[in-house]
Amino acid sequence: MPSLMKPPQAEPAGHPTYSEIFPCEPSTAETGRRLVRGVLAMWQLDDLADRAELVITELIANASRHTTCPEIRLVVGRPSATRVRVGIVDEEPGRLPTLGHADVEDESGRGLLLISAVADRWGCDLQGVGRCLRAKEVWAELCTEGDA
Template sequence: MTTTPRGSGYPGYSETMYRTPETAEKARRLARLALRVWQMDDVEDGAALLVSELFTNAVCHARGECVRVIIDRPEADRVYLAVVDHAPDRLPELREAVPDDADGRGLALVEELADRWGCDLMGREHRPWGKRVWAEMKVTR
């Protein structure tokens, strides 16, 4: 795990993890750890659920052995959660699942929980990763 001081005065956390369903729990723990350090216990569950959905989406749709999980606090009232993977050609797609679907609700949940979310393609000349799927939560203190 990497802890990096940020301009906002809050530490940011990131960790490269294996892209397996079993590792989603590790991503949730990282989110919970960050929120506890920032004394934001009231949004800990929501942040853990958001990062879990982003991670699971990467497990199902990305490529490569690993993903990078990022938990950051760019401002006192914002939490930033992201998963970076190796699949720039596989962009997340919000869709409406029908009741019989076994999956396909993850990004709808992200849409509901996050104040905003999106996807950034990352240039190969800068990093060996493909894209970053992120969500932000606005936190009222």
């Protein structure tokens, strides 16, 4: 009977993703930060937690400031072994994010600039078909240490 020199390794199926629905209000940011930090700890990616918390805070602030949605969906996923994606889904696909041009005295308008500075990339995906767009996800990706 032949023996195996090395035991077989199971390959992960799909890409893990966690999502949860929250009220679309600034106070959700605290819960969002805890959730993101907890998911990253589960995946043993604690080194990304500070940047991911900053990103999710800004995404929640933008959604609560620039949409009238009562709820948002927070998403934390692993699109690949070397990337983590954090995002916010809202039901206002017609309100797309744009980089701000804040003056020194302005108290807001720097959220996406900050995300652009700390994330490896960011973007917005529309959800729906054709003219029946139902939502958008504004997201940012962080590379794990091996892909930085």
